[in-house]
Amino acid sequence: MxxxxxxxxxxxxxxxxxxxxxxxxxxxxxxxxxxxxxxxxxxxxxxxxxxxxxxxxxxxxxxxxxxxxxxxxxxxxxxxxxxxxxxxxxxxxxxxxxxxxxxxxxxxxxxxxxIGMIFQHFNLLSAKTVAENVMLPLKIEGMPRAERRKRAADLLDLVGLSAKADAYPSALSGGQKQRVGIARALAARxxxxxxxxxxxxxxxxxxxxxxxxxxxxxxxxxxxxxxxxxxxxxxxxxxxxxxxxxxxxxxxxxxxxxxxxxxxxxxxxxxxGAIRPSLPPAIGTALAASGETVLSVDLVGPEAATLLPALSIELGAPIRLVHGGIDHIQGQSVGRFFITLAPGTSLPQAIAFLTRHGAHVETAGHVADHV
CATH class of the missing domain: 3.40.50.300 (P-loop containing nucleotide triphosphate hydrolases)
Incomplete structure (x- = not known):
């Protein structure tokens, strides 16, 4: 079965x-x-x-x-x-x-x-098999051997290691060792x-x-x-x-x-900093030298995908995306964009529009060519 x-x-x-x-x-x-x-x-x-x-x-x-x-x-x-x-x-x-x-x-x-514990370095007993490692908390608890073996078998199936029940930790990869650690942590419910x-x-x-x-x-x-x-x-x-x-x-x-x-x-x-988009220094330096204004725009929700085109329509001028994009976290669209505005575009109008739509906006770079 x-x-x-x-x-x-x-x-x-x-x-x-x-x-x-x-x-x-x-x-x-x-x-x-x-x-x-x-x-x-x-x-x-x-x-x-x-x-x-x-x-x-x-x-x-x-x-x-x-x-x-x-x-x-x-x-x-x-x-x-x-x-x-x-x-x-x-x-x-x-x-x-x-x-x-x-x-x-x-x-x-x-x-x-x-309380179950999963450790960084697995903490498996090298002289015991995978099944015996999983059964150890249950042995300490005093559970009968037949029940321990059934429980260990169920948990090893749950973590995808049924075939390794009689293997020793030395024969396992790091990921497999951690799966054994997880099964052991779950043993005592x-x-x-x-x-x-x-x-x-x-x-x-x-x-x-x-x-x-x-x-x-x-x-x-x-x-x-x-x-x-x-x-x-x-x-x-x-x-x-x-x-x-x-x-x-x-x-x-x-x-x-x-x-x-x-x-x-x-x-x-x-x-x-390592996983959240930030403006690469080379791009920032080039934009500063050209005198362009850079806006960082953070927005969460469905509008993250449509806000920049809507801003361009609002301003009647093109918007240039120089870095960033949209991520998806817990079902939410999370946008982080770095954009520049065309010379002569109203910076206060752009910031007001973005803020009105729930965006967090910060400015960097040259602003003199904006009204």
Whole structure:
């Protein structure tokens, strides 16, 4: 009998719904309507350095949240606080409504079983087979061997590695090792999946396949995922929402399309620099030498595809697109254009028209030939 991935996913979810949460608090604030993760005023210092400086954040059920920041921004400390490996100096961290900050190691164990972890360097045991690596959390939990084997088989099918069940990690590619890591993270039916730089050791093609897998798992199982990363493409590829952390503070937070189309914080603008269109220096220098005015125009929505032709009609003069284009993020058309206006064209009229249609406009270059 052939079992499809969809059927496996439904069985995994049904099992999760039937299974008790091993002591996790199920009071009203821990229901599906409450955030799966909630941090309120979390501080963590190492000597005089504030690794976390008053972090407040929530992640709702089924959401994929990307947390991005430079090295040393506080990402690793944050994820260690979420799984109880670090204790905050003050503030509260709630997982499914239960405050974990004051729990003992014994009390943390059932909470940790509700949290799956995916690691940058896979953390597989080389002396165990792929199936045995996936079964390890279940063995620790005390699940009977027959049930462990069935669960591992289902999960390996879900991540596309059924044929590798008896192989050892040394025989796997990096992408395959990470798929095993994902299957292992799902073994104990977590409510929350933490991904700590899970794709930074992988090539771009493999990264894309892992992100597609995570998104598919999120869609099929309704699993809440929190991604810690410094890679903007990872956030763009899978996250619903992004929070930017800098020097232990959340400096920006919002839907991915909104933050990517109109970043407010300097840190966000810097991190987005590699994937967000910017005017190439050579083009900027040539335009400055010619005396042409350059406008940068940012716009989100259906009008991104029609605004420049409409502007040309409004001004009665041609518009020259010198760089940029339209991207599609979370189903939104996100336009970023660099344009020049013909000499004698009304710059205030152009800016007023663009602004009236919801665009964010900045000017650069020569403006004397415009009225």
């Amino acid at each position: 052939t079992i499809t991935a969809s059927a496996i996913a439904r069985n995994v979810l049904a099992d999760a719904d039937r299974r008790e949460t091993s002591g996790t608090d199920r009071r009203a604030e821990g229901t599906a309507e409450a955030p799966v993760v909630r941090l309120d005023g979390v501080f963590r210092h190492f000597g005089e350095t504030a690794a976390l400086d008053g972090i407040s954040l929530s992640v709702r059920k089924g959401e994929v949240l990307g947390i991005i920041g430079r090295s040393g921004a506080g990402k690793s400390t944050l994820i260690r606080c979420l799984n109880g490996l670090e204790r905050p100096d003050r503030g509260s961290i709630k997982i499914e409504g239960r405050d974990i900050t004051g729990l003992s190691e014994a009390e943390l164990q059932p909470v940790r079983r509700r 977590p409510a929350l999946l933490l991904s700590d730089e899970a794709t930074s050791a992988l090539d771009p093609e493999t990264t894309a396949s892992i992100l597609a897998l995570l998104k598919d798992i999120n869609t099929r199982l309704g699993l809440t995922i929190l991604l810690i990363t410094h890679e903007m493409e990872v956030v763009r590829g899978v996250a619903d929402r992004v929070a930017v952390i800098d020097a232990g503070k959340i400096v920006e937070d919002g839907p991915v399309w909104s933050v990517f189309s109109d970043p407010k914080a300097a840190t966000t603008k810097s991190l987005l």
